[in-house]
Amino acid sequence: MANMAVTVAGLELANPVMSASGTYGHGLEMRHFAAPASLGAWVSKTVTRKPRPGNPLPRIAETEAGFLNSIGLENRGIDSYLRDVLPDMAREHAVVITNIGGESVDDFAELAARLDGERACHALEVNLSCPNVQGGKLPFSTSPAMAESVIARVRAATKKPVFAKLSPNVSDIGEIARAVEAGGADGITAVNTLLGMRVDWKTRRPALNTIQGGYSGIGIKPIALRCAWSCARAVSIPVIGCGGIACAEDAFEFLVVGCRAVQFGTASFTDPGKIGRLAAEMSQLLDQHGIASVTDLIGTLRAPNVLAKTPGAPS
Numbered sequence: 001m002a003n004m005a006v007t008v009a010g011l012e013l014a015n016p017v018m019s020a021s022g023t024y025g026h027g028l029e030m031r032h033f034a035a036p037a038s039l040g041a042w043v044s045k046t047v048t049r050k051p052r053p054g055n056p057l058p059r060i061a062e063t064e065a066g067f068l069n070s071i072g073l074e075n076r077g078i079d080s081y082l083r084d085v086l087p088d089m090a091r092e093h094a095v096v097i098t099n100i101g102g103e104s105v106d107d108f109a110e111l112a113a114r115l116d117g118e119r120a121c122h123a124l125e126v127n128l129s130c131p132n133v134q135g136g137k138l139p140f141s142t143s144p145a146m147a148e149s150v151i152a153r154v155r156a157a158t159k160k161p162v163f164a165k166l167s168p169n170v171s172d173i174g175e176i177a178r179a180v181e182a183g184g185a186d187g188i189t190a191v192n193t194l195l196g197m198r199v200d201w202k203t204r205r206p207a208l209n210t211i212q213g214g215y216s217g218i219g220i221k222p223i224a225l226r227c228a229w230s231c232a233r234a235v236s237i238p239v240i241g242c243g244g245i246a247c248a249e250d251a252f253e254f255l256v257v258g259c260r261a262v263q264f265g266t267a268s269f270t271d272p273g274k275i276g277r278l279a280a281e282m283s284q285l286l287d288q289h290g291i292a293s294v295t296d297l298i299g300t301l302r303a304p305n306v307l308a309k310t311p312g313a314p315s
């Protein structure tokens with residue numbers, strides 16, 4: 001059997017498969033579908049300082065290839081997470097990455113400090129797609145300076161590995177990747193959802209209460225792959241690929257363009273058990289192709305002509 005172990009920012013993972021934040025609860029809710037130990041790491045739903053009720057319904061809408069959501073970071077807040085979730089996760093011996101979100105740089109720093117002493121939390125993933133309430137409500141992820149300052153404050157507040165989760169809704173994701181690397185990130189997750197919308201033309205109403213929302217699932221894979229590739233070229237810290245991954249071959253595409261691990265999100269809504277089978281399916285596929293280790297695929301894209309071009313240039 002092919003070797004599936006990978007090391008990502010010092011985390012030794014049994015395999016490169018992680019859950020994508022917000023698509024699998026905090027992890028334990030879904031253990032009857034996939035044992036926590038079957039994944040390289042479990043990424044929590046975004047945890048905020050205070051509980052959040054999320055946005056009013058409807059906040060999920062299907063599209064032809066994936067879906068739109070405007071959940072609005074519903075969660076019970078850090079106190080509940082520390083009390084009710086992490087102790088149970090510790091008993092599962094799983095690698096846990098806690099995804100944090102805030103409305104200000106101080107929020108992020110406080111969350112990082114509170115998680116720093118928690119042994120059951122192995123790393124932090126910083127959701128930079130949260131709106132900056134002090135900065136005109138633009139997401140932190142859209143400005144290199146804001147993204148860097150959030151990561152620098154989180155970095156100063158914790159000794160744990162810090163992953164910056166980037167948004168694809170920017171013109172140059174490589175610039176944001178370099179900014180979070182400069183801020184002290186140990187790795188990057190690329191990417192969060194794309195902004196999108198759907199309307200019912202007969203009623204003239206939007207499908208989501210918030211009108212626009214985050215588009216995810218198989219339809220975004222080419223965009224997510226391009227973003228992950230751009231990040232991997234821009235920085236020397238590891239990149240975790242995310243967006244539209246539904247099978248072993250999808251995951252391999254992200255590894256080939258330079259990612260060290262992948263996250264599995266919206267595809268769980270059609271097959272909740274798939275995430276627990278994915279690493280074994282990847283291993284079988286490697287065996288079929290005579291590849292001894294999953295790490296042999298990482299960064300093996302053969303594209304000399306493309307590398308010579310300006311990023312973003314039309315072909």
Ligand SMILES: Cc1cc2nc3c(=O)[nH]c(=O)nc-3n(C[C@H](O)[C@H](O)[C@H](O)COP(=O)(O)O)c2cc1C
Binds near residue numbers: 071165216243
């Ligand atoms: C219902 C839903 C909730 C999500 N909640 C979060 C969240 O709380 N924090 C976060 O960083 N990303 C969140 N995401 C984004 C996913 O983690 C992932 O980045 C995105 O969906 C792209 O991957 P996918 O196409 O495999 O789903 C959410 C996505 C969905 C579909």
